[in-house]
Amino acid sequence: MSERWRPSGAAVAALLVGLLVTAALAVTSLVLYHHNERRLLNLRVREVGLVLSGASASVQTPLASAAALADATGGDPARFKAFLAPLVGTGRQFASVSLWTPGASRPLAVVGAAPSPAARAAVARSAGAPGSLEILNMLGAKHPSLGFEYRQAGPGRRYVVYSENPLPANRRSRLESNSAFADLGYVLYLGRSRHARDLLLTSERTLPVHGPTASEVVPFGAGAFTLVVTPREPLGGGFFHALPWITAAFGVLLALAAAAMTDRLTRRRRRAEGLAARLDELAAENRRRYIEQRSIAHTLQQALLPATLPQLAGLRVRAQYVPAQSGGDIGGDWYDVVAVGRRQALLVIGDVSGHGVDAATTMALIRHATLAYIAQDHRPGVVLGKLSRFVTGITRDYFATVLCALVDIDGHTLTLASAGHLPPLLLDGERGDYVKLTAEPPIGFPHGESFREATVSVPPGATLVAFTDGLVERRGEILDEGLERLREMACREHLDDDLLARLASELTSDDHRDDTALVSIQWQS
Amino acid sequence: MAELDDDSDAPILSVQAGSDGAGQPLIRIAGDLDISSVDALREAVGAATAAAPEHITFDLSELRFMDSAGISVLLGAARDVPGVTLLKPTPPVKRVIELTGLTDVLEVRS
Numbered sequence: 001m002s003e004r005w006r007p008s009g010a011a012v013a014a015l016l017v018g019l020l021v022t023a024a025l026a027v028t029s030l031v032l033y034h035h036n037e038r039r040l041l042n043l044r045v046r047e048v049g050l051v052l053s054g055a056s057a058s059v060q061t062p063l064a065s066a067a068a069l070a071d072a073t074g075g076d077p078a079r080f081k082a083f084l085a086p087l088v089g090t091g092r093q094f095a096s097v098s099l100w101t102p103g104a105s106r107p108l109a110v111v112g113a114a115p116s117p118a119a120r121a122a123v124a125r126s127a128g129a130p131g132s133l134e135i136l137n138m139l140g141a142k143h144p145s146l147g148f149e150y151r152q153a154g155p156g157r158r159y160v161v162y163s164e165n166p167l168p169a170n171r172r173s174r175l176e177s178n179s180a181f182a183d184l185g186y187v188l189y190l191g192r193s194r195h196a197r198d199l200l201l202t203s204e205r206t207l208p209v210h211g212p213t214a215s216e217v218v219p220f221g222a223g224a225f226t227l228v229v230t231p232r233e234p235l236g237g238g239f240f241h242a243l244p245w246i247t248a249a250f251g252v253l254l255a256l257a258a259a260a261m262t263d264r265l266t267r268r269r270r271r272a273e274g275l276a277a278r279l280d281e282l283a284a285e286n287r288r289r290y291i292e293q294r295s296i297a298h299t300l301q302q303a304l305l306p307a308t309l310p311q312l313a314g315l316r317v318r319a320q321y322v323p324a325q326s327g328g329d330i331g332g333d334w335y336d337v338v339a340v341g342r343r344q345a346l347l348v349i350g351d352v353s354g355h356g357v358d359a360a361t362t363m364a365l366i367r368h369a370t371l372a373y374i375a376q377d378h379r380p381g382v383v384l385g386k387l388s389r390f391v392t393g394i395t396r397d398y399f400a401t402v403l404c405a406l407v408d409i410d411g412h413t414l415t416l417a418s419a420g421h422l423p424p425l426l427l428d429g430e431r432g433d434y435v436k437l438t439a440e441p442p443i444g445f446p447h448g449e450s451f452r453e454a455t456v457s458v459p460p461g462a463t464l465v466a467f468t469d470g471l472v473e474r475r476g477e478i479l480d481e482g483l484e485r486l487r488e489m490a491c492r493e494h495l496d497d498d499l500l501a502r503l504a505s506e507l508t509s510d511d512h513r514d515d516t517a518l519v520s521i522q523w524q525s
Numbered sequence: 526m527a528e529l530d531d532d533s534d535a536p537i538l539s540v541q542a543g544s545d546g547a548g549q550p551l552i553r554i555a556g557d558l559d560i561s562s563v564d565a566l567r568e569a570v571g572a573a574t575a576a577a578p579e580h581i582t583f584d585l586s587e588l589r590f591m592d593s594a595g596i597s598v599l600l601g602a603a604r605d606v607p608g609v610t611l612l613k614p615t616p617p618v619k620r621v622i623e624l625t626g627l628t629d630v631l632e633v634r635s
Contacts, residue, residue, distance in 0.1 A: 420627070438626070
């Protein structure tokens, strides 16, 4: 195809619809994904909060136990140290634990590192509620650290236990990769707000955190932490993260495939329509040619029939030819009326078997031969005899039925001979009868010298109607029925110029396969 | 069997070639025989007469209709073969045979 490829409208529409549906699906799945991630993040921050909150017991319990021990031992430093030693040191729970009496500026005992000066001030200053774990804010100190203070409750309780853990300078502390919370980033603030100065620990390099976050205030002893988490990876799993993109990719592929398919179908349909249109054209062309051919056949047929009929005084001669309706072939029917002298005429009507150019050619030959024989001898039996010998000599393929009738105007007689032809009808007013005539074999079959003749007398004003078999033959009935139909109609009809045309149009069926010729000869007196 | 016309009311002509008791050709024609179906019969007759038989019989007992086209084939056979018999023609066919003067040249047997 030299034409540049252009997608069909239907294919473009299919592609657009496909892409729209894909976009809608992808957006929907993206929205669902984000909604789900948000929900999961909220669940996770509460989970982490609960774990963190639970951890307050692990801080409070050893400090409270140490305070009770001090109380029981009267603040014995050795017992205090012995109790706490396993929990204090590098890699252990506390960096430093110390025993105080309220208001004192120096500890009674210290396990691990010495409390920082800030811690001393804080402990001395602290007036936390007895019997609870206080968080001491020492984030602004030179060496920022996180301190917990436990003050015994109840009357006569004299001891305060203080623990301290230093914080990394940049506050960064990564969660272990095998932790249940490895998929989260976190920021932990001291207190109930998220001020930068209250930052305790974080897993993040930079703050504030980019991306979605969820936060929770986590009670811890008498104080609280504020926890902020952010997902490091899709919480619902990688598949749901990728789903919108998978949807989009598949959708685009499907839309393209649908468009390609539509394009192909559209092209096929167009081709089929083109083909159908071409077939219609061909059919129209065939029809045109058929009509043309029929018209040619008709013209040729007319040329093979006499252009004029002799009109002798006292005699009215009419003729009608009806071509076969089916097929554009030329038929083999013909007729002639020839004047013999002034007061006689010879009627010839015949039918060459078959149709087509060969049959018509044979008909033309027979017709002209008949005219020649009539010129030699006008006795019907003799004309047919000569004709039979002639035709038997020239063709083995065609036969012809021929009726030959000599019309005597003044004598009111008809002399007829028939070579296999149907008898003519003689109309006399309301009466109509077929001329009694013994037919002899058609022309073309070997025959003796001449054909039998019959002579009948004709009443004044009578009309002779001769015809070929196309007028009376009908499938499924005896020939007599067709002959009777013709007889009845001819008796009923008015004898005028249009009689033959009316008979022909009434008696031949719409799709008659045979052509038909009719001749009428009317005595006018 | 030959169907030679595509019209809905197309005649269906059946031509069966066989032989009679004496070994002479017997052609059985059934259906409608007219200009549109005559070629099937013409072929069968051509094949039968090629062997120059002494006699040929046409069984017309199931031929419903025959026009001049059929007559010409029967006449052709009668011209080429010394004896032609038309067997049991149905009334419509018999009437065509009479009106066409074939009774003079063809033997018609009921």
